[in-house]
Amino acid sequence: MALIVQKFGGSSVKDAKHVMNVAKIVTGTYSAGNDVVVVVSAQGNTTDDLVSKAKEINPTPSSREMDMLMAAGEQISIALLAMAIEKLGFPAISLLGWQAGFATNSVYSSARIKFVKPDRIRSEIGKKNIVIVAGFQGTNKYDDVTTLGRGGSDTSAVAIAAALRADRCQIFTDVDGIYTADPRKIPTARKLDEITYDEMLELATLGAQVLNNRSVEMAKKYGIELEVLSSYKGIPGTIVKEVTKMEKMLVRGVTKDTDVARITIMDVPDVPGIAFKVFSRLAAKKINVDIILQSVGRDGNKDIAFTINKSSKEAAIDALSNSFSELENSKINCDTNVAKVSVVGAGMESHPGTAAKMFEALYEIDVNIQMISTSEIKISVLIDLEDADRAVHAIHRAFLPEQ
């Protein structure tokens, strides 16, 4: 007998049929002799419906009232799931964020969980109830309703699993696990049985948005074993944990991120302090910078290039234009016709040839590399957008040949 936390996203409970499907998964786990705590998001389109109701009345509502509104979404889905489980003849009880003991800070719309006080959940488990908890929401010290922001329900599930010292936290999604590449694009992509937290974090950052990063970070911190699996297929998914069987696999995945812009500042005076000034101005605007490249100075000038998320393009140009005297004679150039392709794998730390192998694969298909960035478990390159898909294929073939 184990204590299992199961999380279902909005598309998994989008209508009566889907809610019943979730009820069957949950009661199946319960019938097998496990204690089950379920975390649910708002139904499919409820969130969008509530947002449009709000915008019709006030395009800029206070975030406190927005959270009050949005939290109604999970309230509906937890009650419906409890009814579905009752219908199947099993005992169920639904709990809102505040009832389940979710204490957050007061940053409405993207609150962070401070702690979970799971007394009520424990008592309901003790009564043999299947406990259904509203994801994405909590209350702050004023007893006001808060929401956790994007991906919050994953974080809710991991936080409960940590507070209850659950044996496993299962994240049910539309896909059946973590793949070495996007299986819709790369037919030879393989589902991984296991992956480490760090690899998962790199993959998520790089665009494989199966698991929210905050939830993976929290799972790592508390040592919660995560499983990413399908709501529909009934087969094992991918386990995310600290140490995995390496399967002699250098690389765990190849990803592509097309949501990138490259900014180049040309002809910057080659004097100390320039980089500091540029990047502190970007930081002040809360613009995340990814790869940074600085050319070697020549004729007293140099170039600085960096990549950012496409959506920050205007803000970045704005932050740098006419901002300080050293850039007076510089030219700022922005290119959104680029993609970042990366390989991720804890195995590569100890294999110095990984980068070379990746570059070779790109050379063979005649792809030019504009920028390079490496970490212990990741190598990323910036290339032309039009080369991205070919590049992923070639790299996947090089590291993960068909079995």
Place this chain on the structure above:
Amino acid sequence: MALIVQKFGGSSVKDAKHVMNVAKIVTGTYSAGNDVVVVVSAQGNTTDDLVSKAKEINPTPSSREMDMLMAAGEQISIALLAMAIEKLGFPAISLLGWQAGFATNSVYSSARIKFVKPDRIRSEIGKKNIVIVAGFQGTNKYDDVTTLGRGGSDTSAVAIAAALRADRCQIFTDVDGIYTADPRKIPTARKLDEITYDEMLELATLGAQVLNNRSVEMAKKYGIELEVLSSYKGIPGTIVKEVTKMEKMLVRGVTKDTDVARITIMDVPDVPGIAFKVFSRLAAKKINVDIILQSVGRDGNKDIAFTINKSSKEAAIDALSNSFSELENSKINCDTNVAKVSVVGAGMESHPGTAAKMFEALYEIDVNIQMISTSEIKISVLIDLEDADRAVHAIHRAFLPEQ
């Protein structure tokens, strides 16, 4: 400066336009220098939508989960109203039942308010916020969400007004006050400036469903002055209070109730204990009996007739059929082709001629009276359904002639 509680029903907040209209009324009251607490029901069709979502999954959900589901309705409307008030540039804060301090018993779906602990509301008033409270909901001693059942938002408003010792509790509706008869049917019907709690209770019982009875009873108990007024017209409504200026008006209203059935048990043995047996069996099935008539015994037999709500017809016949030996040779007859017409007015206590005047009005238009029931402030007659409208006209003309 006064403290005013304002309550708006579901049709008053049914869409963005209506929510903005309510926001204008509320901020108008606030701008005039008053502290304002607003109680809101769920938006128009939200309640029906949520019920059908539930029924699709489970036709007989537990009432605890049903309350959890339904309570999301007011959560949406309070947040939207707060946003509308913010949009008009006024400070607002929305509070759920539990945040506003509504403690109820544990009868899910028709919970009763045990007390309101208005600390949070007071503190928000102190901060000069317009406080918007979710009607219809509270929490029980287990910290579970409960709903108050039909008309519950009126009761919520009166309970808050009592807990805050508010100067007035305004109930905004689709009509602009309490009339001496249904103004759509009786063109000479007059709006009353004032009416007593007891008169209001009789009128509500008799089918003039403007105010929920529980809320009037609570207002009477705590001496809360109620005002029933229109959400749209911006004119004074009808004040409901303990003692009113009598305006030399004998009768406050004429009402008709067509939701009545008359059950007759014919040829009951004329022996002691029969009435007790009949009505205790009905009571055991929770069937409310209204008018009772027992014929004088003849040939050792008598008839017992009584009226009930139409919806209890089958249950009543069922409770009496083959129930005890004395009814063996009796015949049970049910007539739904009847209506109850009543006059209500505290003035009639001291005017012995009221009943006679009413009967005369009916005689003049040739309406036969089947049953009669009287209380200190009410006279009701049971007549043929087809005579009901004519009867209301004639009685209204007799007591409340055109001015």
